[in-house]
Amino acid sequence: MAYAPASHRRTSEDRQQEIVEVVLALAAERGVEAITTALIAERMGLTQGAVFRHFPNKEAIWSAVLDWLKLRLGALFERVEARPVDELERIFLGYMAFIHAYPAMPRLVFSDTFHHAYPALHTQVRDMVAGCEVHFRSLIEEATTEGEAIPGRSAAAATLLLASIQGLAFQSAILNLVDDPRLRGPQLFALWRSCLSR
Amino acid sequence: MAYAPASHRRTSEDRQQEIVEVVLALAAERGVEAITTALIAERMGLTQGAVFRHFPNKEAIWSAVLDWLKLRLGALFERVEARPVDELERIFLGYMAFIHAYPAMPRLVFSDTFHHAYPALHTQVRDMVAGCEVHFRSLIEEATTEGEAIPGRSAAAATLLLASIQGLAFQSAILNLVDDPRLRGPQLFALWRSCLSR
DNA sequence: GCAGATAGTAATTGATTACTTACTTGTATG
């Protein structure tokens, strides 16, 4: 009777992907806090209860969103440039572009609420960030062996690079203090690079 | 009958200060999300309704907490060192100490929830951060005129310094990835400084 | 074409939480 037409009926797999997309869009538009199962359903043209046909609970939704983000961000870390410093610049600029395209990511990652509500997801995020720093450090050490960076600075340099990414993400996605982080990227990376080799 | 003894009765001014302290402690222990008026009251040995004798609503509580943080952080920006780079180092290390002492600050400031729920407070935080960057930049320009920094880098250098503070605050207060940011401070500042003067 | 299985609805539930209201007690002051 008041049922949606047949075309509205999709597989659970499709709906799961759709929910992830809707959550990313809603987080970008209205923030992480605003995301309720009712709002997700409304965006999809479904009723609130239908959401729970595709995910057992809200934590599972966040987990799927996190998986999606990890997949996308993970692609950024596949080696492209031969020279390690070029590779670091590519990743840095890629991060800026990602933050710009998906403000939901920093908003989710910076959400204290999120980390307290879902300890398992908190651990995932922490491991992701820690892994990123390790990757930076190994690239910097590679640069050191090639004579492009002076020795003994790789740990601090990796921390500085990672922290500056996070700080810019905060200023962009949370504070709306910088409209497009991509514009700041090249200048900032150049400055960071100057403290590597001198 | 079940009333608290006379000693428990205090002035509203005292209670306001007490509520701010309790909120800071609760945010440090259990995160920003966990803070409810019932929990605040419990910590003070009062009933939940009593909280609203001292603040008209929850936004006013957050506003008072923010005022307290601004007062404390503001003190950090009073000029102490003669040489601008020393002054920058003092502020940087002071920030690390503040983050360590009051994890509630980054948790509040990074909270997307907070910024969406209270636009007026969001603006205050944004202005605080923007002001901090301006202050950094003017100190760096001062260093430039004294020949301690090469020209044309003040804006990027200020952004890099501020962003690295914010990134470390995130790693410390949200991710629990670094136990004591004060230990990382000197090394990071030294690295940042090296890119000022080349 | 029929028998599951599955995606959907509609309504409800139970927990949480900011805020209110009516009343009570302590305290300072003239």
Next chain:
DNA sequence: CATACAAGTAAGTAATCAATTACTATCTGC
């Protein structure tokens, strides 16, 4: 000492929201 006010209680309210339940329509494989 009386009294007015300020700080507190106790109970309740209205709204929100994740999750459940009982039922229904649609698709798919045999």
